[in-house]
Amino acid sequence: MPIRQQKQRVSQLRLLLFSRPVHPELFEIYHDHRIVKDGYEAQIWITGVSHLTAFHRGKATVTEIIADTSAMMPRHGKLASLRLRGEKDHEVDAGPIRHMMSFQVETMSQRLYERVHADLVEQADRGGLFLSFPEWVPADTLEPFTYIDYDAKPGHLHVFAYHAFPDELTLIKTQSIFELI
Numbered sequence: 001m002p003i004r005q006q007k008q009r010v011s012q013l014r015l016l017l018f019s020r021p022v023h024p025e026l027f028e029i030y031h032d033h034r035i036v037k038d039g040y041e042a043q044i045w046i047t048g049v050s051h052l053t054a055f056h057r058g059k060a061t062v063t064e065i066i067a068d069t070s071a072m073m074p075r076h077g078k079l080a081s082l083r084l085r086g087e088k089d090h091e092v093d094a095g096p097i098r099h100m101m102s103f104q105v106e107t108m109s110q111r112l113y114e115r116v117h118a119d120l121v122e123q124a125d126r127g128g129l130f131l132s133f134p135e136w137v138p139a140d141t142l143e144p145f146t147y148i149d150y151d152a153k154p155g156h157l158h159v160f161a162y163h164a165f166p167d168e169l170t171l172i173k174t175q176s177i178f179e180l181i
Contacts, residue, residue, distance in 0.1 A: 008049045008068060008144070010170045013084045015103060018063040018078035020039035021054055024151045031131050035152045039180055041155050046131045049144045049163045060095040064176055066163065084172055098179040106171050117142050120162055120171075123149075142166035155180050168181040 006077055024045075031046040047051040049132035050066040067108050068071060068083070082103075089102045124130035136144055148158065151158040156179040163172040 008163050008165070009069065009104060010084065010162075010168055010172065012068050012070065012173070013050065013066055014069055015080070015084055015091065015101070015174070016065040016067060016073055016078065017080040017090070017099065017101075018065070018074070018080050019061065020055070020063065020074075020075045020155045021061050022065065022074065023065050025050065025072070026073070031113065031129060033129055033148075035150070035157065037152055037157075038154050040157070042152070042177075044065045044129065044148055044150070044159070046148065047064045049146055049165060051161050051163075053150060053159055053161075053176060053178070055097060055099075055157060057096050057180060061099045062092075062094050062178060064099065064101065066161075066172070066174070069146060086150075093181060096181055097164075098181045099176065100179070101174060101176040103172065103174040104114065106173070108169050108171070110169060113166070113171070114142065116171060117164055120164065121145070122145050122150065123147070127148060137166065167173055 027047045029045045032057040033044045035042040040057045041087045043054045054063040087104045091100045124147045130147045132143040147162040149160045159176045161174045
């Protein structure tokens, strides 16, 4: 049964890393994007104000997920589980794939948040994957969103993800590199 995405709270999110694919039926997938390059395939799902990126080379997979702490996730193949607080860097080699990641959770003043929110929405108009969730807020307020931009090269995938939480004046930024080794 998929995780029902309701209005999400930053304090309830974590970043998970697996050395395996994770079944799609665990998620409510709002957008599915596939990348195919020589040497690897990748899939990016927007799963609310959260995401999943799976990077596959042959039979090897590394999957990065931002999910609610209450979500039932598999235990098998778990490489890391990190609470989304402050700033954190993490790196792991999983077979022929290296995963390097950093995240930052930033709470801002109202004025700064509104400017950053507008800048990211404008940037998304020029490219990338963008999905907002107006149904989670009253009319005439800033909408929560997920914006993902990426750079796919033959030997690596560089993913920038932004998750906006207007009612908390908070932005989660992740930068991930999936690299063939």
